[in-house]
Amino acid sequence: MDQTHxxxxxxxxxxxxxxxxxxxxxxxxxxxxxxxxxxxxxxxIVLGTIVLAVLLAPLSPYDPIxxxxxxxxxxxxxxxxxxxxxxxRDVLTRCLYGGRVSLSVGFMVVxxxxxxxxxxxxxxxxxxxxxxxxxxxxxxxxxxxxxLMVLILLSAILREVELPFFERNSVLTIAIVxxxxxxxxxxxxxxxxxxxxxxxxxxxxAHCVGASNRRIMIRHILPSAVGPIIVEATLEMxxxxxxEAGLSFLGFGIQPPTPSWGNLLNSAWEHMIKHPWLxxxxxxxxxxxxxxxxxxxxxxxxxxxxxxxxxxxGEV
Amino acid sequence: xxxxxxxxxxxxxxxxxxLSILLFALVNVAPGGPLAGHGRTRRPKPEKAEQLKRQFGLxxxxxxxxxxxxxxxxxxxxxxxxxxxxESHGERRGILRGDFGFSFKTRQPVVEEIGxxxxxxxxxMTITLIVVxxxxxxxxxxxxxxxxxxxxxxxxxxxxMGQAIPEFWLGMILILVxxxxxxxxxxxxPLLPAGGMQSMDEGFSxxxxxxxxxxxxxxxxxxxxxxxxxFLRAGMLDVIHQDYIRTARAKGLAERLVMLRHALKNALxxxxxxxxxxxxxxxxxxxxxxxIFSWPGMGRLYYTAAENRDYPLLMGILxxxxxxxxxxxxxxxxxxxxxxxxxxxx
Numbered sequence: 001m002d003q004t005h006x007x008x009x010x011x012x013x014x015x016x017x018x019x020x021x022x023x024x025x026x027x028x029x030x031x032x033x034x035x036x037x038x039x040x041x042x043x044x045i046v047l048g049t050i051v052l053a054v055l056l057a058p059l060s061p062y063d064p065i066x067x068x069x070x071x072x073x074x075x076x077x078x079x080x081x082x083x084x085x086x087x088x089r090d091v092l093t094r095c096l097y098g099g100r101v102s103l104s105v106g107f108m109v110v111x112x113x114x115x116x117x118x119x120x121x122x123x124x125x126x127x128x129x130x131x132x133x134x135x136x137x138x139x140x141x142x143x144x145x146x147x148l149m150v151l152i153l154l155s156a157i158l159r160e161v162e163l164p165f166f167e168r169n170s171v172l173t174i175a176i177v178x179x180x181x182x183x184x185x186x187x188x189x190x191x192x193x194x195x196x197x198x199x200x201x202x203x204x205x206a207h208c209v210g211a212s213n214r215r216i217m218i219r220h221i222l223p224s225a226v227g228p229i230i231v232e233a234t235l236e237m238x239x240x241x242x243x244e245a246g247l248s249f250l251g252f253g254i255q256p257p258t259p260s261w262g263n264l265l266n267s268a269w270e271h272m273i274k275h276p277w278l279x280x281x282x283x284x285x286x287x288x289x290x291x292x293x294x295x296x297x298x299x300x301x302x303x304x305x306x307x308x309x310x311x312x313x314g315e316v
Numbered sequence: 317x318x319x320x321x322x323x324x325x326x327x328x329x330x331x332x333x334x335l336s337i338l339l340f341a342l343v344n345v346a347p348g349g350p351l352a353g354h355g356r357t358r359r360p361k362p363e364k365a366e367q368l369k370r371q372f373g374l375x376x377x378x379x380x381x382x383x384x385x386x387x388x389x390x391x392x393x394x395x396x397x398x399x400x401x402x403e404s405h406g407e408r409r410g411i412l413r414g415d416f417g418f419s420f421k422t423r424q425p426v427v428e429e430i431g432x433x434x435x436x437x438x439x440x441m442t443i444t445l446i447v448v449x450x451x452x453x454x455x456x457x458x459x460x461x462x463x464x465x466x467x468x469x470x471x472x473x474x475x476x477m478g479q480a481i482p483e484f485w486l487g488m489i490l491i492l493v494x495x496x497x498x499x500x501x502x503x504x505x506p507l508l509p510a511g512g513m514q515s516m517d518e519g520f521s522x523x524x525x526x527x528x529x530x531x532x533x534x535x536x537x538x539x540x541x542x543x544x545x546x547f548l549r550a551g552m553l554d555v556i557h558q559d560y561i562r563t564a565r566a567k568g569l570a571e572r573l574v575m576l577r578h579a580l581k582n583a584l585x586x587x588x589x590x591x592x593x594x595x596x597x598x599x600x601x602x603x604x605x606x607x608i609f610s611w612p613g614m615g616r617l618y619y620t621a622a623e624n625r626d627y628p629l630l631m632g633i634l635x636x637x638x639x640x641x642x643x644x645x646x647x648x649x650x651x652x653x654x655x656x657x658x659x660x661x662x
């Protein structure tokens with residue numbers, strides 16, 4: 001009798017404790033909330049499809065660069081669903097290869113943004129004082145720059161010079177230029193998180209057992225600050241894709257014949273009135289990519305926010 | 317309050333200095349140097365290049381060049397003809413005294429080039445922002461009051477779409493629809509003009525001016541309407557659940573008054589800050605609008621200057637852009653103090 005009672009007791013205890021383990025709850029809680037956000041799921045499906053199509057671009061029977069003059073400026077048809085451009089190249093194929101470029105730029109910018117923004121924000125928020133003052137003044141100054149204009153200036157300079165690393169406005173060059181001008185939001189966000197979290201008791205506890213500052217910043221505080229960082233990084237990707245498209249549209253970004261969604265629109269400009277498909281399809285690619293990313297970001301934001309009432313998570 | 321304002325102004329000054337150093341460094345460390353865009357069709361012979369360098373003062377160390385750029389060189393001897401002998405006082409007065417130098421391309425003073433264009437950009441931007449406010453504020457309020465209603469869901473979806481449309485692509489689509497496809501049923505001409513501030517042949521006509529504004533204003537406004545209506549919705553939702561709103565209702569105030577007097581006023585406060593932070597983006601966005609609709613303003617001037625690597629002009633526009641931003645931030649901080657009496661700075 002006594003023994004059964006004991007067994008019952010332990011089983012209830014384990015039942016209640018199992019979901020309390022830090023690791024499991026975080027990920028599964030976020031996922032459970034994320035999958036109940038219809039916009040985020042729709043966004044994931046659309047973005048997934050675009051990424052898959054872009055990865056499968058080499059399966060296309062057409063060449064993205066070589067011209068085919070007899071077939072120039074064909075309207076959309078079964079052979080060319082998005083039509084052909086002024087050099088007879090298949091616009092769908094160029095959109096897919098362009099997507100590789102645009103998405104890579106977006107992804108690399110996010111990495112650069114995190115590599116600069118997270119340490120700056122973490123050091124600033126954790127140590128405070130003079131170092132915080134200096135880093136935040138630099139951040140403020142960078143935020144006050146008219147970023148698109150500086151972006152244009154930088155890429156106009158880099159477009160015309162031979163440098164070993166920055167050659168001919170490659171994907172990497174453009175990503176670095178955009179990244180260097182967009183880490184500030186992440187830095188501010190991370191700083192705010194560190195300012196709050198460093199006052200919490202588990203940080204004091206870590207200090208007491210002799211953990212180094214470095215260890216506390218990376219192992220103890222960073223995991224608690226990761227939610228907003230992921231949300232911001234997601235939205236940053238959409239922003240970066242938009243910036244690259246704009247820059248390439250103006251002719252300062254990725255240089256033809258390498259296609260990117262932006263420079264496809266640039267070359268569509270002069271033929272647009274008579275051959276509108278050249279302008280419509282690359283723009284739609286950008287539009288669907290960015291709206292998907294924004295919905296995913298919105299879903300993540302709700303999913304990471306413990307104060308958000310679950311009933312509201314389905315909000316479109 | 318007075319002390320606070322004075323302190324904020326004093327803080328803005330070092331910020332402008334950092335910005336000016338950053339921008340100066342950017343142009344001068346650039347490969348090819350600041351003369352790269354100067355008559356770049358024919359590369360000058362080495363001895364000619366040396367002479368040019370001395371004439372422009374580019375043989376001086378960078379810190380000296382920076383000081384000259386900032387405060388001018390009329391207080392020091394310079395080598396005006398580039399023969400290696402410093403024989404006369406300089407003529408530059410520096411950007412602090414409003415001398416931004418001469419455009420490489422047109423040889424006109426940068427200040428004059430910018431002056432003509434700035435007014436046209438501000439004209440377009442102001443009208444766009446008024447339109448944004450007129451549309452975004454009611455949408456934001458209604459969305460928040462009727463949270464999760466059909467109206468709210470539609471507005472939120474549209475705002476997601478508005479934020480995802482690339483601005484320049486929207487401009488292209490607007491031209492396709494309203495210039496290439498739709499026609500004026502009476503004259504058979506395109507429904508709306510695709511560029512310019514006004515028609516060439518006529519004098520001033522209000523209808524003509526408005527027709528030329530519709531497409532560029534739409535293009536510029538869509539993204540901002542989407543962003544601000546959503547921001548205001550969130551702000552209103554925050555405010556609506558505050559105690560003072562319950563108090564206002566408990567007093568028996570009409571719901572309209574509660575919303576407009578008590579809720580909206582408070583929800584607009586954060587909007588002031590966010591608007592100030594958006595100024596550089598609004599300013600930069602003028603590049604796309606002006607390029608697509610051939611609007612002869614600053615944005616297009618900047619684009620052409622970048623194409624030609626016309627550094628004095630680029631620097632002038634960038635400095636003015638930075639000045640705009642810093643001033644807007646300053647005004648926002650000060651306005652914040654007036655709008656929100658809970659905030660005390662001491």
